[in-house]
Amino acid sequence: MTTTTAESPYQSYVYAYPHKTAYRPLPDRPALREVWAGERQHALSLYLHVPFCEVRCGFCNLFTRIGSPEGLTTAYLDALERQATAVRAALDTGARFALAAFGGGTPTYLAAAELTRLCDIAEQRMGVDLRAVPLSVEASPDTCTPDRLAVLAERGTTRLSIGVQSFLDTEARSAVRPQKRAAVETALDRARAAGFPVLNIDLIYGIDGQTERSWLRSLDAALGWQPEELYLYPLYVRPLTGLGRRSPGPSPAWDAQRLALYRAGRDHLLAAGYEQVSMRMFRRSGAATASTGEYACQTDGMVGLGCGARSYTSKLHYSFDYAVDASAVRGIIDAYVAGTDFDRAEHGWEMSGDEPRRRHLLQSLLQAEGVDLAAYRRRFGSSPRQDFPAELAAFEERGWLTADGAALTPEGLAHSDAIGPALFSAEVAARMEAYEAR
Numbered sequence: 001m002t003t004t005t006a007e008s009p010y011q012s013y014v015y016a017y018p019h020k021t022a023y024r025p026l027p028d029r030p031a032l033r034e035v036w037a038g039e040r041q042h043a044l045s046l047y048l049h050v051p052f053c054e055v056r057c058g059f060c061n062l063f064t065r066i067g068s069p070e071g072l073t074t075a076y077l078d079a080l081e082r083q084a085t086a087v088r089a090a091l092d093t094g095a096r097f098a099l100a101a102f103g104g105g106t107p108t109y110l111a112a113a114e115l116t117r118l119c120d121i122a123e124q125r126m127g128v129d130l131r132a133v134p135l136s137v138e139a140s141p142d143t144c145t146p147d148r149l150a151v152l153a154e155r156g157t158t159r160l161s162i163g164v165q166s167f168l169d170t171e172a173r174s175a176v177r178p179q180k181r182a183a184v185e186t187a188l189d190r191a192r193a194a195g196f197p198v199l200n201i202d203l204i205y206g207i208d209g210q211t212e213r214s215w216l217r218s219l220d221a222a223l224g225w226q227p228e229e230l231y232l233y234p235l236y237v238r239p240l241t242g243l244g245r246r247s248p249g250p251s252p253a254w255d256a257q258r259l260a261l262y263r264a265g266r267d268h269l270l271a272a273g274y275e276q277v278s279m280r281m282f283r284r285s286g287a288a289t290a291s292t293g294e295y296a297c298q299t300d301g302m303v304g305l306g307c308g309a310r311s312y313t314s315k316l317h318y319s320f321d322y323a324v325d326a327s328a329v330r331g332i333i334d335a336y337v338a339g340t341d342f343d344r345a346e347h348g349w350e351m352s353g354d355e356p357r358r359r360h361l362l363q364s365l366l367q368a369e370g371v372d373l374a375a376y377r378r379r380f381g382s383s384p385r386q387d388f389p390a391e392l393a394a395f396e397e398r399g400w401l402t403a404d405g406a407a408l409t410p411e412g413l414a415h416s417d418a419i420g421p422a423l424f425s426a427e428v429a430a431r432m433e434a435y436e437a438r
Ligand SMILES: C[S@@+](CC[C@H](N)C(=O)[O-])C[C@H]1O[C@@H](n2cnc3c(N)ncnc32)[C@H](O)[C@@H]1O
Pocket: 053, 059, 060, 061, 062, 103, 104, 105, 106, 138, 139, 140, 141, 161, 162, 163, 164, 165, 202, 203, 204, 233, 234, 235, 236, 237, 238
């Protein structure tokens, strides 16, 4: 199914390169000990994935399932602990974590005692000192109960990110997100009371029926909480999701709506004293930052635990199998929970040839501050213009690149979701195209 037109500014959200849909089963199932041997391990990032939600939102294709039959969350945490033990044994004894995150799904789907156990797994099995490194946790409003937030605050969460999507009940309904404004306000109040240094609010634009006026009303409701961060997501309608099944498909009118709402939202936040960090991310000027510590996403490795998580070394990106459809997701989670063999990489992609350069460029250029040309040269002995002349010339022609070629112009940032995919290698693009959603 095609979800975009060729000229659309909304080709795909590139938050990691390559996307999981480019991964394939690794025929030799390499041992993690070999995969991690010789890698820099002094500033790793740890990601724990919790694939449970109370509902399945109409727009969402993340790896998650609705609810959990009796005992499944305990069994999941048991498996996570087995996996953590196996993975830690594959790392160097001196490996250190500089950053941690719990994502999903909805990590706060877990009860308070289960969140305590999740933190214990990170600390005792992986050796992360959660109170000493930045720790970011995703939450939905309905699961922000005082007992859960108390555990997260006490264990050192520095950033709580709440998915609000819209403060208007009609828009939430239109996005098939069963949610009430009152519950959102209660959750934000509790998050503030718990005292997390950074509060992030996620909002979505491009929802059916949303207007510039209603969008700005949502933004003002969010600004009332003075969040340190705001993420503004353009709506994507993806295959096998609730909205995908009934969507009329992409259209130039919808693209124009999203672009207009993007510009209105960006200008509104800039006028309210926020800085733009990337197309989606805005940070309140002078506010505490959820820093990434010593971790550098372009070069340092990531260890993902849980069946929806990926891991990166400098040479291999890997994860478990991936799906969107409810029964396929359930099957993958059930297999994970029954698993005992966690010391091999199953699905993945080798970062050979010019892939590390592409990834480095993508992860720098799509940030407002752009590419550190000296750091790029130190790492690769060249410049992005030498390595990707055709791609960068095409961006320049459209007015998307600054004169030094190191950063995106405001219009370039607005077109980040077209620029990202244009930097994919032909092989990654072909694999993603051939991936069959299930
Ligand atoms: C893991 S969720 C956030 C936490 C929690 N599960 C929740 O929904 O409140 C990640 C965020 O990605 C955004 N998102 C997910 N799918 C999207 C889509 N198809 N279009 C636009 N934004 C999307 C939403 O803003 C969502 O809050």
